[in-house]
Amino acid sequence: MMLEVRDLTVYYDNIRALKGVSFSVEEGEIMTLIGANGAGKTTTLITLSGLKKAQSGSIRFLGKEITKTTPQSRVALGISQSPEGRRVFPGLTVLENLEMGAYLRKDDFAPDMEKVFRYFPRLRERKKQSAGTLSGGEQQMLAMGRALMSRPKLMLLDEPSMGLSPLLVAEIFEIIRRLNESGTTILLVEQNAALALKLCHRAAVMETGRIVLAGTGEELSRSPAVQKAYLGG
Amino acid sequence: MLFLSQCINGLQLGSIYALVALGYSMVYGIIRLLNFAHGDVIMIGAYIALLTIGAGLHPALAVGITILGCVLISVLIEKVAYRPLRSAPRISLLITAIGVSLLLQNLVQLFFTADSRAYPSTAIIPARAIQLGGLSLSLSTVVTILVSVGAMLGLHLLIQKTRMGKAMRAVSEDTGAAQLMGIDINRVISITFAIGSALAGVGSVLYCCRYSVANPTMGSLLGLKAFVAAVLGGIGSIPGAVVGGFAIGFAEVLVTALGFSAWTDAVVFAVLIVVLLVKPTGLLGRGVAEKV
Numbered sequence: 001m002m003l004e005v006r007d008l009t010v011y012y013d014n015i016r017a018l019k020g021v022s023f024s025v026e027e028g029e030i031m032t033l034i035g036a037n038g039a040g041k042t043t044t045l046i047t048l049s050g051l052k053k054a055q056s057g058s059i060r061f062l063g064k065e066i067t068k069t070t071p072q073s074r075v076a077l078g079i080s081q082s083p084e085g086r087r088v089f090p091g092l093t094v095l096e097n098l099e100m101g102a103y104l105r106k107d108d109f110a111p112d113m114e115k116v117f118r119y120f121p122r123l124r125e126r127k128k129q130s131a132g133t134l135s136g137g138e139q140q141m142l143a144m145g146r147a148l149m150s151r152p153k154l155m156l157l158d159e160p161s162m163g164l165s166p167l168l169v170a171e172i173f174e175i176i177r178r179l180n181e182s183g184t185t186i187l188l189v190e191q192n193a194a195l196a197l198k199l200c201h202r203a204a205v206m207e208t209g210r211i212v213l214a215g216t217g218e219e220l221s222r223s224p225a226v227q228k229a230y231l232g233g
Numbered sequence: 234m235l236f237l238s239q240c241i242n243g244l245q246l247g248s249i250y251a252l253v254a255l256g257y258s259m260v261y262g263i264i265r266l267l268n269f270a271h272g273d274v275i276m277i278g279a280y281i282a283l284l285t286i287g288a289g290l291h292p293a294l295a296v297g298i299t300i301l302g303c304v305l306i307s308v309l310i311e312k313v314a315y316r317p318l319r320s321a322p323r324i325s326l327l328i329t330a331i332g333v334s335l336l337l338q339n340l341v342q343l344f345f346t347a348d349s350r351a352y353p354s355t356a357i358i359p360a361r362a363i364q365l366g367g368l369s370l371s372l373s374t375v376v377t378i379l380v381s382v383g384a385m386l387g388l389h390l391l392i393q394k395t396r397m398g399k400a401m402r403a404v405s406e407d408t409g410a411a412q413l414m415g416i417d418i419n420r421v422i423s424i425t426f427a428i429g430s431a432l433a434g435v436g437s438v439l440y441c442c443r444y445s446v447a448n449p450t451m452g453s454l455l456g457l458k459a460f461v462a463a464v465l466g467g468i469g470s471i472p473g474a475v476v477g478g479f480a481i482g483f484a485e486v487l488v489t490a491l492g493f494s495a496w497t498d499a500v501v502f503a504v505l506i507v508v509l510l511v512k513p514t515g516l517l518g519r520g521v522a523e524k525v
Contacts, residue, residue, distance in 0.1 A: 051409055075415030087410035089403045091519075100403050103396070104415040150415065 001060075002027040002154060002185055003048070008057035010040075010047050017043045019209040020057065025154065025187050030180050032188040032196040032217070034230055035206035041189040042084050044206070045156045048187075049081045050074050061154070076104050078153035082160065084189075086143040090132030094123055097131050097142055101149030109149060116145035119175055137168040144175070148184075155179070157188045161195065173199055193230035197221045205230070238368060239490050240483075245374045245443065247482020248381030252436035253459035254466065254474040255388065256429030262405040262469035263425045265323060269330040270310060272456015273337040274430050278303045278437030279352060279447035280341060286353045296357060300434030307430030308423055316419065334453070341449040349448040352441040377439045384435055385475055388428070392471060401425055405469065454498070461505040467518025476516055480504075 003025040010018040018040050025031045033041045046052045048059060050071035059067045066074055080101075088097050098116060102109040117124040120141040126134060131142055140160055147155055157176065161169040173195055180186050190196035197203055197217045205213040205226060213220065220226045253275060260268045281302040285295035314333050318326050354360075354373065361372040392398035404411040404421045412418055440455060441447055462481040466473025484504065485497045493500075508515060 046409075049413055051412055070417070071412040072415040072417050075413070081413050083410060083413060087407050087413075089406045089410065091406055092399065092402060096399050096402075099396070099399060100411070100414045100416070103400065146414070 001025075002062060003187070004058075004060040005044075005048070006058045006060075008044070008047060008059065009055045010043055010052055011055050012043075017209055018047070018054075021206075021209070021211055022057075023204050023211055023214065025185060026202075027153075027185055028180075028183070029201040030176070030186045030188060030199060032190060032200040032203045033206055033211075034190055034193040034196055034203060034220075034226075036229075037191070038208070039206040040209040041206055042158055043209075045081060045158050045187070045189055046083070048074075048156060049079060072104065075150055078151070079156065080147040080150045080152035080154075081156040082140075082143040082147040082158065084158040084162070086136075086139045088131040088134070088139050088142045088146065091130055093130050094127045094134070094142055097146050098123075098149050101146035104150060112149055112151060116148055119148075119178070120145050137164050137172075140164060140168075140172060144172075148179070152184060154185045154187065157186060159189060159191060161190060161192045169195065193226070194221075197226075197231075234367060238370075239486055241368075241370060241374060241378070243483035243486035244479070245377045245482070246485055247479035248378055248385075249436050249440050249443070249478075250459050250462045250481050251475045251478025252381055252384060252432045252439070253455060254462035254478045255385070255471065256433045256436075257456075257460055257463040258466070258468055258470060258474040259401075259425050259429045261463070262471075263401065263422055264315070264319075264326075266315065266326050266330060267460065267468075269327070269456065269460075270333040270337060271307075271429070271433060272452035272454075272459065273334045274303050274307050274310075274452070275433050275437040275440065275455060276341065276447070276449060276452035277306055277337060278434045279441045279451065280345060282357070282438060282441065283350060283352065283447060286356050292357045296438050299438055300431050303430045303434030303437065304427045307426045307433070311423060311426045316422075334456075338449050338452070345449065347449055349446050352445045352447045354442040354445045357438060358442050373439075373442050377443070380435060380439065384432055388432065388471070391428070397421070397424060458498075458501050461501050461508075463515075465504060465508050465515055467515030470515065470517045470519070473515055473517035 001024050006022050008018050008021040009016065021044060033044065035041055043052060047054050050069060054067055058065060061077055061079060089100065098113055122138055123141055123145055126138065131139065134142060144160065160172050176186060177199060188196055188200060197220055200217040203217050203220045204211045205220065213223065213225065256271050257268060260266055278299045282295055282299045285298050286292065310333055314329050315326060318329060358373040358376050363370045363372055363375055392401060400416050400421050403414065404416060404418050408418055458481060462477035463474050465480055466477025481501055484500055488497045488500045
């Protein structure tokens, strides 16, 4: 098991955002969390990255207990996130954004930058431009490319389809599939449940801070409850 | 000729304000704090220089110790007073900064009395005139301008080209995203305070060499004027702080040259009011725009 989350409880002031969340991610798979706005998907991801502290419960990554560690030590261990809303550094150029993704690396990261440019050729064309001038789709590519620069073992992707045209969404999802095939384990959070379930190996449904349903992507696509609530059928 | 020498005068004063304004803007950019203790760090620097020169140290060594002292005290203030408030409301941080400012002023008053002291300007920069064309400049003016411009260029290179400089910009743009990159924000914040106060240390020496006097409250007015410079340029913006610093320096010299020297402070603070009314983001400040 690559990532094991047990009974995770997280508060925002007095509001309990996660009420004992447990799930796991296996090496080499795409696991996805689907659910409505406010279900706790993003909170789960930022707690995994360490930006939010868990009140109780545990997170184990590659057998190591990381629940109380700093965000930078988790990046060093191989967890990297492309956050909700992209959050690229608007005043930094595309190249500088990618360099920041490789911040903890002491070795030569030029080959990884080349890899990112092969996945996202448009970033190469715009590498000297400041990230704030990119379109929404390009910023999403940059956020993903930046997350790849640390050579993550586990990549957390938060709403990569948000605000993008269907054509771009298809392109981004195709890249997620290729990334996974080349060996990166992926935990994907999506509101576009239909696409996410088709892409993933396993999935879980979150509702108001809990995981209410889990299974393979196919099982969940067939589940009447999921169809009714998330697939418009 | 008079015009030219006034311009150089403005350049000298402006470069000092710019050095101090940079510290304000860098710290604001990175933790959104108006560090009102920044001016008092400059005052501390003045007293360190007084003591070290008084103890007979070589001026170059004394200047080095002054800059180092400013760095250490700022980093210490950040660790002890500001870091515990990292997730507190910004107003708590601001009030703490004012508290630290008062603490420093009163500590110095306690140990050195409230009296003004003569600053050993000529020990640091000898009183000498330099002839440049038909222009006669004091050595201290030339040194001030050259050192400040050098420091600003160095800062520019550091921020634009080095890994730490890029991390500083990343943290100032989005602290959370910077953490996701593995950037240790506490370290970056400490280094930002260190660099800002090293510039303040340089500014302290240059300022005192111009006015040859030090007292426990000297930091407030200098600090406030540099703050106005930072706001005029756009708080948080590095080039803005430089532009604002020179603008305030020139404005002061102009007002004095026109014969209203008693009004210089009033003019500076009138600039603040006008900026806040007309363009609160300052000359080079960025507005906030969201992209979908």
